[in-house]
Amino acid sequence: MSEDDGAPRGDAGTGGVHAHTSGSGARETRDERPEFRSYYGRPVLKPPVWKWEVPAYLFTGGLSAGSALLAAGADLTGRPALRRAGRLGGFGALLASTGLLIADLGRPERFHHMLRVAKPSSPMSVGTWILVAYGPGSGLAAAAEMLPASLRASLPGRLLSRAARPAGLSAAAFAPPLAAYTAVLLSQSAVPAWHDARRHLPFLFTGSAAAAAAGLGMLTVPPAEAGPARRLGAIGAAAEVVTARLVEHRPGLVPRAYTTGRAGRLRRASECLTLAGALATVSVARRSRPAAAAAGLALLAGSALQRFGTFEAGVASTKDPAYVVVPQRARLDAADAGREAP
Template sequence: MTRRELPDTWRGESYYGQPPLKNPQWDWKVSGYIAIAGLAGAAQALAWIGTRRDRDAFRGARRNANLIGLTGAATGSALLIADLKTPRRFYNMLRILRPTSPMSFGTYILGAFGVATAVSALGDISALRRRRAVARLADIAQAGAAISGAGAATYTAALMAATSNPYYAAAPRGLGAQFSTSSVAAGAAALALGERAGGRDKSAKQLEEVAAIAAVGHVGASLVAGRSRRAAGVERAVAGSAHKSEAADLLIAGALPIAGYALNRATGGRAPAAAVVGSLALIAGSFVMRHGILNKGKKAARRPDAAFGLAQPRNLPGTDRRRLGGRL
């Protein structure tokens, strides 16, 4: 590292003129992977829940969820391999399972999600669906895709929060809530678009209601996470970009879709275009939020005050703080 990697205006403490942390090299490929995996995983989980309640009404949603899941698993794997720079790294990650490593565990979650989704998709082939054994296997696989999909939608938050980056580590629960609510909102929005395209308005409205509730939850989770980062002294280190990014996130993934769904509901379903715009905004906002968080983590890594502030005893969990106090 060189002195130039510190902010130009930095005049405070540092490690011999260097940032205390290595800047994460993640770019749009990682944020794209996280967003796609979250959307695809949540879509499978929601479709499975829907088919448990009303199999016939959500038959189309199940079909679309399998398509979204296959596309998401393939695209997400490609983006992940591209970020790792060589396919052998992805293969090597599958050689050893370490439950304590979110990255190792997440690789297996992604693999299980892809396999379960592929088997579940067999049930969408009419010629194979007539065979009872195939239909039974596809139903079991759909449940597996839902469970692994829920993991794919959330494990990346645990992975990021487990790093030493102050912006990610300052609000681990808030980050998990942000990712999970955003994934549910985007997954429900994607399924709702498919239902609208297929003329299945009843199930589309139900999925849009889920998307709206998740969007409200995402707004709340973002505000709580921001409060945790401010309390840890991390938010002010990235104040300029953080405020702009957070405003864009709350607009695209919060206010706009909620307004669109509310308008369609208030008019008795006579404004489907507003609901479609809301769904598209949620899907776009899912990527915007994750990319913004990645970029703010990069900026925080270059600010020594963020790392030093998070390292203070007051930011340790209660048990660790008491143990540290006993040693002093």
């Protein structure tokens, strides 16, 4: 993932893009949406070149972070089955996330090269170091869960078992920034849909991560021990749905990218699945294992579709010059009005 993706190709001002109405010489009316096109039909912004690995990376990273938090809580409250599911699920999602990131970078050594520097002003650099700080605790806690019973009484087994709780708590400490940093990474790009939603995306991603982790817990743990997962699922689903609606109902043109086209379809499906999963979570999931599993699958699928829909909204907003020019003109008009005011 490169922070330069989505950078402007050239001037996005009125000189670089033309607005056309339906009639020659016709004046633009309030109800008409002008058609914008750039010179030679080229987009004002360079569309992101990322493929499916990136939204999948966004999902698995959030799933890992939420699972680490859930596992730490289960460990402290004496729920071994939920603790095991959270630790193993979190580490498995971390491995998948790392693999997807390396696949997107193209060559494994590029991930290593990012560790040569620490740049606080770069979300990508900060996120890389968060991932590095989070990984050892997650891996050590998962290793303790996979330790064969025959080795638990040995000296290495005892040492690993004793280190499991501190390791799990270490992973949980870095889990919130791990869940949110990808939202910061997207919103600090020049992609209009992502940058315009920069105040909401971190809350959307953390709510989605919580819902996904809770879904995994309900899918793999008996209902009698999955109470914390159900509560986290209800809270995460509410945060995800409410924040998604806030993203869609901001003033201006840019929110249209989230409600139309492929992005709109993915996000509507996400909302339906998340709401259905949340409803089952607070009702039948506490009494029925099949219902709990179905609710967990719905929350997982809703979280994944939310990431893919957000990604598609960003791509769509770079392909239509209106998403760049209309907000820019609105800011210029507002500045002119401020200068003209007595």
